[in-house]
Amino acid sequence: MTEPRFTVETAMVLAEVAHNRQKDKLKRPYREHVLAVGDALADFDDDIRIAGYLHDIAEDTPITKQALLDMGVSERAVGIIERVTRRFQDDPDDYAAGIEYIAQDHDATLVKIADNAHNSLPERVRALAEKWPDKAPTTRYAEAREVLYKAVLPGEIHLILQRINPDLLPELDRLAD
Structure with a gap:
């Protein structure tokens, strides 16, 4: 009998449970x-999708790399999760260096583009600006996109943005020219 495979659906459930009580900066459920x-x-393929659902699990929960492997998450998906997890990077406080590091890996770049796009939703950016008027939303997400977008094909980026933040499509077109 074969071992049950860790599926995309399992990743969705694990993400929802692992982040269940967490809130984002706007006090919204982080699992969203x-x-x-x-x-x-x-x-994209299952490993990339699984890494997308679990991209913050090593950052924001007690779940370890070994625990993920023990659950049946593939080495490839765990590698993607590790690459996008700031605390595993050489200098977790250097955001730009972390983006450069992520952009060296195609699959991690796709996950980070989706993460960045969701964090850059216009409604979210406006709400953050209203909550902290003296600390306007940073330009670091836009600067990160310039690096990330060069690391993968424009068509791949388009597929992601179409699903999560179509407002970024004109920016993609400008950067692709």
Whole structure:
């Protein structure tokens, strides 16, 4: 008998449960973010989709790499999760260096593009600006997109943005020219 495979659906459930009581900066359920990122990767293979749903699990929960492997998450998906997890990067406080590191891996770049796009939803950016008027939303997400977009094909980016944040499509067109 073969071992049951860790599926995309299992990743969705794990993401929802693992982030269940967490809130984002706007006090919204954090699980909405991880589910949206995973959903945005629906056009890609299972490992990329699983990594999308679980992209913040090593950052924001006690679940370890070994626990993920023990659950049956593939080495490839765990590798993607590790690459996008800031605390595993050389200098977790250097956001730009972290983006450069992520952009060296195609699959991690796709996950980070989905993460960035969801964090850049116009409604979210406006709400953050209203909540902290003296600390306007940073330009680091736009700067990160310039690096990330060069690391994968425009068609792949388009598939992600179409699902999660179509407002970024004109920016993609400008950067692709």
